Structure formats: structure tokens, C-alpha cells
Amino acid sequence: MTRVVFLLVPRLHLLDLAGPAQVFSTADDLGHSYGITYVSEREDVPTAQGITLRAGTEWPELTPDDLVVVPGWRTKGLRERVDVPRALLDRLVEHHDAGGTVASICAGADALGRAGLLDGRRCTTHHDVQDELARRYPKAHVVRDVLYVTDGRVITSAGIASGIDLALHLVALRHGAAVAARVAREMVVFARRNGDDQQHSAMLRHRAHLSDAVHHAQDLIDARYTSALRLSELASSVGLSERSLTRHFTHATGLTPLRYQQELRVEHAEHLIAQGSTVESAARAVGFQDARMLRRLRGRAQSCPAPAADREPAGLR
Amino acid sequence: MTRVVFLLVPRLHLLDLAGPAQVFSTADDLGHSYGITYVSEREDVPTAQGITLRAGTEWPELTPDDLVVVPGWRTKGLRERVDVPRALLDRLVEHHDAGGTVASICAGADALGRAGLLDGRRCTTHHDVQDELARRYPKAHVVRDVLYVTDGRVITSAGIASGIDLALHLVALRHGAAVAARVAREMVVFARRNGDDQQHSAMLRHRAHLSDAVHHAQDLIDARYTSALRLSELASSVGLSERSLTRHFTHATGLTPLRYQQELRVEHAEHLIAQGSTVESAARAVGFQDARMLRRLRGRAQSCPAPAADREPAGLR
Numbered sequence: 001m002t003r004v005v006f007l008l009v010p011r012l013h014l015l016d017l018a019g020p021a022q023v024f025s026t027a028d029d030l031g032h033s034y035g036i037t038y039v040s041e042r043e044d045v046p047t048a049q050g051i052t053l054r055a056g057t058e059w060p061e062l063t064p065d066d067l068v069v070v071p072g073w074r075t076k077g078l079r080e081r082v083d084v085p086r087a088l089l090d091r092l093v094e095h096h097d098a099g100g101t102v103a104s105i106c107a108g109a110d111a112l113g114r115a116g117l118l119d120g121r122r123c124t125t126h127h128d129v130q131d132e133l134a135r136r137y138p139k140a141h142v143v144r145d146v147l148y149v150t151d152g153r154v155i156t157s158a159g160i161a162s163g164i165d166l167a168l169h170l171v172a173l174r175h176g177a178a179v180a181a182r183v184a185r186e187m188v189v190f191a192r193r194n195g196d197d198q199q200h201s202a203m204l205r206h207r208a209h210l211s212d213a214v215h216h217a218q219d220l221i222d223a224r225y226t227s228a229l230r231l232s233e234l235a236s237s238v239g240l241s242e243r244s245l246t247r248h249f250t251h252a253t254g255l256t257p258l259r260y261q262q263e264l265r266v267e268h269a270e271h272l273i274a275q276g277s278t279v280e281s282a283a284r285a286v287g288f289q290d291a292r293m294l295r296r297l298r299g300r301a302q303s304c305p306a307p308a309a310d311r312e313p314a315g316l317r
Numbered sequence: 318m319t320r321v322v323f324l325l326v327p328r329l330h331l332l333d334l335a336g337p338a339q340v341f342s343t344a345d346d347l348g349h350s351y352g353i354t355y356v357s358e359r360e361d362v363p364t365a366q367g368i369t370l371r372a373g374t375e376w377p378e379l380t381p382d383d384l385v386v387v388p389g390w391r392t393k394g395l396r397e398r399v400d401v402p403r404a405l406l407d408r409l410v411e412h413h414d415a416g417g418t419v420a421s422i423c424a425g426a427d428a429l430g431r432a433g434l435l436d437g438r439r440c441t442t443h444h445d446v447q448d449e450l451a452r453r454y455p456k457a458h459v460v461r462d463v464l465y466v467t468d469g470r471v472i473t474s475a476g477i478a479s480g481i482d483l484a485l486h487l488v489a490l491r492h493g494a495a496v497a498a499r500v501a502r503e504m505v506v507f508a509r510r511n512g513d514d515q516q517h518s519a520m521l522r523h524r525a526h527l528s529d530a531v532h533h534a535q536d537l538i539d540a541r542y543t544s545a546l547r548l549s550e551l552a553s554s555v556g557l558s559e560r561s562l563t564r565h566f567t568h569a570t571g572l573t574p575l576r577y578q579q580e581l582r583v584e585h586a587e588h589l590i591a592q593g594s595t596v597e598s599a600a601r602a603v604g605f606q607d608a609r610m611l612r613r614l615r616g617r618a619q620s621c622p623a624p625a626a627d628r629e630p631a632g633l634r
Contacts, residue, residue, distance in 0.1 A: 018335030021366045038368045049338045051355045052371040162505040177532040188479040215494040223589050227602040272540055285544040
């Protein structure tokens with residue numbers, strides 16, 4: 001049996017815990033023995049979602065096969081710091097020193113940092129607190145815009161929903177991809193995501209606006225980004241003139257509809273290239289005639305700042 | 318403020334609760350006021366994942382704007398029935414009669430059925446218990462293979478991870494797609510799924526086997542299903558001869574690599590068609606030369622039984 005210990009900190013995000021716990025519990029239901037233990041400094045652990053959990057205060061005996069996971073907590077940046085007691089940090093170090101694996105979800109990376117486990121290692125955390133993690137632990141190499149990072153026996157994830165991806169990855173490492181797929185299916189997870197998948201996909205990045213017509217147009221482009229799209233068709237589908245659509249679209253997203261489609265294509269192409277495709281075949285797969293345009297856009301993407309709409313979400317003004 | 322009441326039943330699945338709770342709590346963090354209340358028959362509610370939750374036993378005052386959600390519980394079929402006390406079922410009916418919305422996640426649909434709220438309505442539940450739900454509530458119309466179903470003010474979901482999709486949908490209905498996208502982004506959910514998306518995607522359906530080489534080949538096909546793939550290239554990528562790849566692939570999945578790629582294309586095409594694409598343009602978008610092959614395959618798909626590998630997962634023998 002593999003033991004998974006969740007180290008619970010007050011104000012933890014319920015989903016940071018529940019996602020991975022559900023993965024290991026489903027793997028156990030399917031015959032791969034996992035024993036889950038929840039430990040905390042005190043028995044009653046309030047969550048950021050307002051419900052209180054009852055944890056234990058005693059640690060089970062651990063072997064190097066076992067796993068300790070630190071779910072993240074609500075934080076405005078990491079400013080509102082949650083104090084993880086030294087004794088619990090020592091437990092993390094002790095387990096890692098003994099050959100065990102330690103993982104964090106979301107802001108839980110801060111606990112690993114304080115324990116010294118991120119020094120000299122690649123790691124990640126939620127997009128909102130990446131900068132702060134990098135500042136606070138200058139010896140850590142914070143990888144941005146990935147769902148999770150494995151560096152030896154220290155595994156960190158962007159957190160919240162991506163904690164599910166990290167846990168499925170751990171199940172795949174231990175029991176093979178077939179078992180992980182079966183767990184994902186039981187959990188009604190549509191498809192497992194790789195660690196390299198971006199935290200900000202273009203599909204979500206340009207969605208922080210309030211125009212329903214533009215969202216509708218984006219839905220249509222998202223669904224058919226590999227096809228040639230006529231602006232006239234798109235405009236009539238959302239009930240606008242071509243000129244109004246372009247104006248609204250550009251105002252809402254900072255991009256023309258065509259440029260938005262190109263971003264989707266480039267992003268999917270990057271993903272294929274990361275998986276071993278040639279630039280040529282990735283270009284064709286995402287709808288470009290050949291690789292020239294893709295090469296040009298890839299060059300441009302790396303030199304562009306984020307559009308204004310992303311730096312200050314229009315949805316919240 | 319919108320109040321969301323989670324009705325907690327012993328042995329509930331932690332993620333059935335945590336997914337939707339995290340969605341409403343994140344929406345609240347982003348300035349859309351939600352108040353979350355957890356109620357149960359008794360204060361201590363054990364979960365299927367072994368941790369105990371502390372709920373309240375008092376219901377708040379509800380208005381028609383408010384929402385009552387019943388997370389699902391662990392069940393082998395619905396045989397191991399969890400008794401939801403009559404008083405709690407009466408609360409569901411009372412809220413619905415007063416004009417409020419009632420939702421269930423996963424096996425939680427059984428509570429709605431017992432309350433009489435599924436009679437004459439379209440609904441869904443987790444794929445493992447759809448048949449039983451249909452048998453037990455013959456007046457309900459159980460929709461299979463969708464993530465969630467909205468029928469008036471009764472909303473049911475396939476559950477576990479898809480509870481997140483349902484809750485994002487509710488946020489989109491109330492505050493628009495932009496807010497839902499922003500919540501999804503904060504939660505590191507890659508892309509929102511529509512209710513019509515299948516519980517069993519081809520990408521997971523044919524994964525219940527133990528051959529890592531075949532999983533690797535499937536990963537390659539999944540990533541490039543719109544492109545022409547050479548069997549020779551695929552075989553050399555996974556280190557097998559063409560003949561061995563085809564043999565292993567067919568043994569593991571019940572399909573040849575080509576047929577598997579076609580299934581992916583048909584599935585994506587169905588999705589585009591459901592969103593309003595013509596068959597012609599959907600065919601081209603997923604990589605067919607024209608619509609003829611797509612039409613033929615769609616016809617075939619509807620008359621085929623599930624492959625043997627799906628009826629009895631090879632991964633568990």
C-alpha cells in the first residue's frame with residue numbers, strides 16, 4: 001500500500017485537497033492500494049470555502065514509497081502568509097531525506113520553499129504567485145505557465161484544478177498510463193493534460209471581457225481554428241456587421257479575429273512541436289499551408305508583450 | 318448575494334463537493350457575491366475519501382435566486398443506498414416549488430429522483446449508474462454521455478470532475494461567459510466544457526489497456542488527429558514494426574490505428590456540428606478531404622456496439 005499524507009494548513013483551498021485525494025481514492029477503488037491520511041497542527045482545519053475539516057495530528061509511519069502532499073491555501077499574493085509550523089516543515093524534509101516524494105499544489109509550494117526543498121530545483125505554483133515565489137526563494141527556478149513540474153522527488157503544481165493533473169501523472173508513473181486513464185474516466189475528466197500544457201491557454205487568456213457577441217465569435221473560432229474562416233460568415237453568425245465585429249472583437253481582446261485564430265494555431269502547434277512534431281507537420285496540422293507563416297508568428301509571439309486586456313482584465317473594471 | 322446550499326450526505330465524494338464549492342467561492346473572490354452554506358442531518362459528515370467534514374444542521378432562509386446542490390456519494394451502482402432523510406428531500410422540493418434552482422452532482426441525482434424532481438424531466442448522472450437511475454425513476458428521461466443537463470430549474474451532472482463544468486455553466490448563466498472564463502482561469506481549468514461534451518471521449522474510451530507502446534501511439538494520434546499519419550512513422554516513433562504496432566494496437570483497443578484516428582475525427586466533427594457547423598465544413602476541419610467519408614463513418618458509428626475492450630476493461634483483468 002502506498003500511503004498519501006495530506007498536510008493541511010488553515011484556509012486551504014478545498015479543491016487543492018479534493019482533486020488529488022479523489023484521484024488516489026479512485027485508484028484505490030480500482031484495486032491499486034492507497035491509504036490516505038490527513039494531518040494538521042490542530043484537529044479542526046477551516047478551509048477557504050468556509051467548511052471545516054477534521055484532520056488527525058499524528059503522522060503515520062512513512063516509507064520512501066509514500067507521498068506527502070501540501071495543498072495550497074487562499075492568499076493575496078503570498079503576502080497574507082500562513083504559518084506552517086516548523087515541526088511540519090521538518091517532517092517534509094525528513095520524508096524527502098529518507099528517499100520519499102513530496103508534492104505541493106498551488107500556494108503549497110511556499111511550504112516546500114520554506115523547508116528548503118525548492119533550492120536548486122525547478123518548480124511552479126499558481127500564476128498569481130509565481131513572481132513572489134521566485135522572489136522569496138531565489139535559489140529556486142520557477143517555471144511559468146506549466147501545469148506541474150517534476151524535479152526528482154519534488155513535484156509542484158499550479159494548483160486548484162491542475163492538482164488533478166499532477167495526481168493523475170503520479171498514478172501514471174506508478175501504475176502506467178492505462179490505470180491513470182481509467183481513473184480519469186471514472187472521475188469524468190475529459191482528457192489528461194501534460195505538465196507542459198500552459199496555465200493560460202489562448203482559449204482562456206482572451207476571455208476577460210464582457211461582450212457576449214465576442215465570446216460567441218471566440219467559441220466559433222475555438223471550435224474551428226484549423227479551418228479557413230470567413231469574417232463575413234463569423235459576423236453573420238453572431239449577428240453583427242463585419243466592421244462591428246472587428247471593432248468589438250479588437251476592443252474586447254486586443255486582437256483581430258484573424259490574429260486570435262492565429263494565436264490558437266500557434267499555441268496548438270507549439271504543443272505538437274513539444275511532443276516531437278516537426279515545425280512543418282505541426283504547421284499543417286493546425287491549418288497553415290506550410291511552415292513559413294508559423295515560423296514568422298512564433299518569432300513574433302516571443303517578442304510581444306501581453307495584450308492590455310490581459311494585464312488589467314476588462315471583466316473586473 | 319446568491320446563497321448556495323450544499324446538502325451533504327454521509328460518504329459523499331469530496332470532489333463532488335469541492336469542485337462546485339471552489340467555483341462559487343472563486344466567483345465570490347472576483348466580486349460576484351456568493352454565500353456558501355453546508356448542511357447535513359448531523360454535524361460530522363464522513364466522506365468517501367476518509368476525511369470528516371463539519372457541516373451545519375440549520376438551513377438558511379432561501380430566496381428563488383438561491384441554489385441547492387446535492388453532491389454525490391460513493392456507491393456500487395446505487396445498490397448501497399444512502400438514506401437521505403425525508404426532511405432533507407422535502408427541503409429540496411420546497412425550494413424548487415418556491416421557484417429556486419436545484420442541482421445534483423453524480424449519484425446526488427438519486428436524491429432528486431426520490432424527491433420526485435426528476436419526473437418528466439431530462440437528467441443525467443455518472444456513467445456507472447445511469448441505467449440504475451433510469452430503472453428506479455421510470456418517469457425521468459436519463460440522457461447518457463453528456464456532462465450535465467439543464468431542464469428548467471433542475472440541473473444534473475455526471476459528477477466528480479464534471480461538477481466543475483456544471484458550476485461554471487451556472488456562473489456563466491448568471492454573470493456571463495466572461496466571468497465564467499475568469500473563474501476557470503483562476504482555477505487553472507484549461508477550457509470550459511459544454512454540457513453536450515461526452516462523458517466518454519474516444520481519447521479516454523480506448524485507454525483501458527496496459528500497453529505503454531500503444532498508449533504512446535495513441536498520444537501521438539491524439540495530438541495530430543487532423544493530419545495524415547503514416548503507419549511507418551507511427552511505428553518507428555514507438556519502436557515497433559508496422560505489423561507489431563497494428564497487432565498490439567488492435568489487441569489493446571479493438572481498433573486499428575487508422576480506425577482510432579477516424580473515431581477521434583468523427584467525435585470532434587460531431588462536436589462542431591452540434592455547435593452549428595455544416596457537415597461539409599466540420600469534415601474539412603477535422604482532416605477529411607470532404608464530407609463523404611464523414612457521413613459514412615457517422616452512419617457506422619451509430620450502428621456499432623461498443624468494442625469489447627470497453628465492456629470489460631482489459632486494465633482490470
